[in-house]
Amino acid sequence: MRDAFSDALVRLAVQDPKVLLLTGDHGYALFDAFRNQCPAQYINAGIAEQNMVGMAAGLARAGFRPFVYGLSAFVPLRVLEQIKLDIAHDGLPVVLLGDGAGFVYSHLGTSHQSTEDIACTRVIAGLDVLSPADRHEMTACMAHAYAARRPVYLRMGKSDRGDVHSSSLAPLEAGRMIQVRAGQLDLPAFIATGSMVRTALDIAEQQVDAGVWSVPSIKPLDAAQVVRVARDSRGVVVLEEHSTYGGLGSAIAEIVGEHNPVRVMRIGVSDRFSEHCGTYSYLLKEHGLDHDCVLERIRMFIGSTPA
Amino acid sequence: MPDDRRFHPGRLRHTVLEMAYAGSTVHIGCAFSIVELLAVLYRDHLRYPGNDPKAEGRDYLVLSKGHGVMAQYACMREMGWIGETEIQSYFSDGTHLKGLSDSRIPGLEVTSGSLGHGFSVGVGIALGARKQGTDQKIFAIVGDGELNEGSIWEGMLFAAHHRLDNLMIIVDENGFQAMGATEDVLSLGNLRAKFESFGFKTQEVDGHDEAAIDSAIRSLWATAPGQPKALVARTVKGKGVPFMEDDNRWHYTRLTAQTFAEAKGALGLSEGSK
Structure with missing residues (x-):
C-alpha cells in the first residue's frame, strides 16, 4: 500500500509540476523516488507542522497543489485549526496525508498512536475524509483526492494487511461504499x-x-x-x-x-x-x-x- | 501634503470610528496603530493590476493580526472596493464584513483573528511566487502580541532558510496585547536583535511617520538580496485620538454617542478631508 501511495504521488507530480510534497521531517525512505524524480517539488518544512500547513494554504493560493505529509497523530490533530481556517474555510485544494493511523506505531506509545483523526476531520466543514484499505483503494483515493480540487484528509493506516480487492478499481464515486x-x-x-x-x-x-x-x-x-x-x-x-x-x-x-x-x-x-x-x-x-x-x-x- | 490626498490617516481613522460606532464593536486601538503603515502600503507599494483586489500577479497584504481589520476596510474604501453602505451597515444582520479578517472578502487575503496563522500563509504565498518566478511582494502585518505564537517563529525559520526575499514581516509594535502590556504578559526582548538572529534584514521605524515608513520599506527591498525582511514599527495603540492612546481599554471598549463625537473631534479633520 505504501508503494501504491508513493507511485501515485510520483505519477501526479511528474504529470503536474504544480504538485508539491510538503513533509514535516517525516517519511524516511518513503519519498526516495519522489525526491529522485521531482526534487524541486519536494519541501521538507522541518519539524514545524503549524507553519507547514499554513504554508500549504499559501502555496495553494499561489496556484500550487500541495500534498502535506505527516503522521496522523500530528497531521491533522496538531494542526486542526490551520486545517479549518487556512485551508477548509476557503476550499483550497490541499491534500493532507496522515500516515501511521491507528496502532501502527504500537511500540512508541500514545504520542504516535492515532485513534482520533477521523472524528476531528469529519467535523471540519468542507473537508473530505478518505481511508483506503489496500493498494487498489490507495491508488483510487490518490487519484480522487487530486481530481477533487478541494480540501481532503487521506488517512493511511496499517499498510501490510494484504489486498481486499482482487484488481484495480474504477475511479471512486464520492461517498460510495x-x-x-x-x-x-x-x-x-x-x-x-x-x-x-x-x-x-x-x-x-x-x-x-x-x-x-x-x-x-x-x-x-x-x-x-x-x-x-x-x-x-x-x-x-x-x-x-x-x-x-x-x-x-x-x-x-x-x-x-x-x-x-x-x-x-x-x-x-x-x-x-x-x-x-x-x-x-x-x-x-x-x-x-x-x-x-x-x-x-x-x-x-x-x-x-x-x- | 494636502488633506485630501488618498489614504489620509485622519480620514482612515474617521472611517474606523464610523464603522466601530455603527457596529458597536471593539478593537479600535488595534486598528488605529496600523493606520499609517497601511496608508503607506496602499498608497505607495501594493500593486493591484486594474485596481482588482483579486488580480493575478498582485502583491499580497496579509493582515495576520486580524484584529486591525477595520483599518484595512478603511483603505479598501479608498480603493473603491467597499462602499458607504457597507461602512454604515457594519455588523448589521446579513452583512459580510466581519470583525476579523476573512479571506472571502476580496481585498483580504487570509482568515485571521486566531493569531499566528496569517504569517505562515504569507510564507507559503511568498514561496509560491518565488517558485513561479514572479516579482510579487508579500507583506505580512503581525502584532507584537501575536509574536507569542510559536508558529510565527516556525515561519521565520523557514523564510530565512529558503531565502524568501520577497517577504516582509511588519511588526505593529504597539506594546500591548489583549490583557496588558506585552512587557508584562510575555516579554519579547529586543525584537530587532531577534529578527536579525533569525536571518531577517531588519529595520526599526516610527510606525506613524509615513515618510520614514516609506523610506524603510524601500531600503529593505533594495538591500540584502536573499534575506527576508522585517520592519519593526514602533506604534501607539489607539493612535490619533488622545484619550485612546496607550490606553488598552480601547482594545475592548465600545463607543458611545459621546465618545464617538469626542473621538471625531480629536481627529481634527477639516470637512474636505472626511
Whole structure:
C-alpha cells in the first residue's frame, strides 16, 4: 500500500509540476523516488507542522497543489485549526496525508498512536475524509483526492494487511461504499474502513458468511446506499481502527438512526489510551480489535439481534 | 501634503470610528496603530493590476493580526472596493464584513483573528511566487502580541532558510496585547536583535511617520538580496485620538454617542478631508 501511495504521488507530480510534497521531517525512505524524480517539488518544512500547513494554504493560493505529509497523530490533530481556517474555510485544494493511523506505531506509545483523526476531520466543514484499505483503494483515493480540487484528509493506516480487492478499481464515486463480498441477508452487514476491512473479510470468509463493504470515502458518505445496505441486512456491524466516538461507526449510526433505525454495533477503540507496549497485533488484542475478539462480539451481536 | 490626498490617516481613522460606532464593536486601538503603515502600503507599494483586489500577479497584504481589520476596510474604501453602505451597515444582520479578517472578502487575503496563522500563509504565498518566478511582494502585518505564537517563529525559520526575499514581516509594535502590556504578559526582548538572529534584514521605524515608513520599506527591498525582511514599527495603540492612546481599554471598549463625537473631534479633520 505504501508503494501504491508513493507511485501515485510520483505519477501526479511528474504529470503536474504544480504538485508539491510538503513533509514535516517525516517519511524516511518513503519519498526516495519522489525526491529522485521531482526534487524541486519536494519541501521538507522541518519539524514545524503549524507553519507547514499554513504554508500549504499559501502555496495553494499561489496556484500550487500541495500534498502535506505527516503522521496522523500530528497531521491533522496538531494542526486542526490551520486545517479549518487556512485551508477548509476557503476550499483550497490541499491534500493532507496522515500516515501511521491507528496502532501502527504500537511500540512508541500514545504520542504516535492515532485513534482520533477521523472524528476531528469529519467535523471540519468542507473537508473530505478518505481511508483506503489496500493498494487498489490507495491508488483510487490518490487519484480522487487530486481530481477533487478541494480540501481532503487521506488517512493511511496499517499498510501490510494484504489486498481486499482482487484488481484495480474504477475511479471512486464520492461517498460510495464498495462491496467487497456478498453474504447472507439474514446476517449483519459488515461495514469497515482501512485496516479493519481485512479483518471483516477474514471473519466473513471463515466464520460468519456476511456481506462486507469497504468505505474508502468516510466523508462524504452516500446515505442512500448506507440505508439500503442496513435495510437489507440483520443490523450493521461497523469496524474501524479508531475511536468509537466520531468515526465511521458514528457516521453510519447517524445515517441509520435518522433514516432507517436498525441495530448498529460499533467495533473500534473504546474511550481509552493504550495501556501497554507491544507489537501491532498485541495492541489490537489489548483493544479488542483482533480477529478472535471481533468474532466473539459479532456472534454476541447476532445472538441478540432479531432476524 | 494636502488633506485630501488618498489614504489620509485622519480620514482612515474617521472611517474606523464610523464603522466601530455603527457596529458597536471593539478593537479600535488595534486598528488605529496600523493606520499609517497601511496608508503607506496602499498608497505607495501594493500593486493591484486594474485596481482588482483579486488580480493575478498582485502583491499580497496579509493582515495576520486580524484584529486591525477595520483599518484595512478603511483603505479598501479608498480603493473603491467597499462602499458607504457597507461602512454604515457594519455588523448589521446579513452583512459580510466581519470583525476579523476573512479571506472571502476580496481585498483580504487570509482568515485571521486566531493569531499566528496569517504569517505562515504569507510564507507559503511568498514561496509560491518565488517558485513561479514572479516579482510579487508579500507583506505580512503581525502584532507584537501575536509574536507569542510559536508558529510565527516556525515561519521565520523557514523564510530565512529558503531565502524568501520577497517577504516582509511588519511588526505593529504597539506594546500591548489583549490583557496588558506585552512587557508584562510575555516579554519579547529586543525584537530587532531577534529578527536579525533569525536571518531577517531588519529595520526599526516610527510606525506613524509615513515618510520614514516609506523610506524603510524601500531600503529593505533594495538591500540584502536573499534575506527576508522585517520592519519593526514602533506604534501607539489607539493612535490619533488622545484619550485612546496607550490606553488598552480601547482594545475592548465600545463607543458611545459621546465618545464617538469626542473621538471625531480629536481627529481634527477639516470637512474636505472626511
